[in-house]
Amino acid sequence: MLEAQGIAVDAELLDGADVTDTILAYASEHEVDTIVMGATRQGLLSRALFGDVPETVGERFDGEVLLVRHYQPTRSLVRAWFQRWLGERRVPTVSK
Structure with a gap:
């Protein structure tokens, strides 16, 4: 459990075949009331092929x-x- 600004926050590392289903199952089992997650930065093609996890969770x-x-x-x-x-698109940088 983390404590930030007087607010208790639980952080978990989850393992599962489907990201969305794993997050939702954990939230249901542990009676979670709020999920904080990163917004996607994927392109349209990636979202069409693999889904948009934050949108589906929401x-x-x-x-x-x-x-x-x-x-x-x-x-x-x-x-x-x-x-x-x-x-x-990320361009790899090379340092010398």
Whole structure:
């Protein structure tokens, strides 16, 4: 159990074949009232093929779901559109 700002927070590492079902089963078994999870940064194609875990959890969970993500300023509207629909492409960096 973690304690932050006077609020008790349980963090668990779960193992299961289906991410969404595993999260929802744990929440049901342990009477969880709020799930905090990272918002997806996947592109449209990835979400279509593999599903959107945060969205599915939000639709199927009876309690509150809080999605968090790191603030990242966008350089242009065109780049924002490409990132939203195609996903962010990471370029590996090489240090010397």
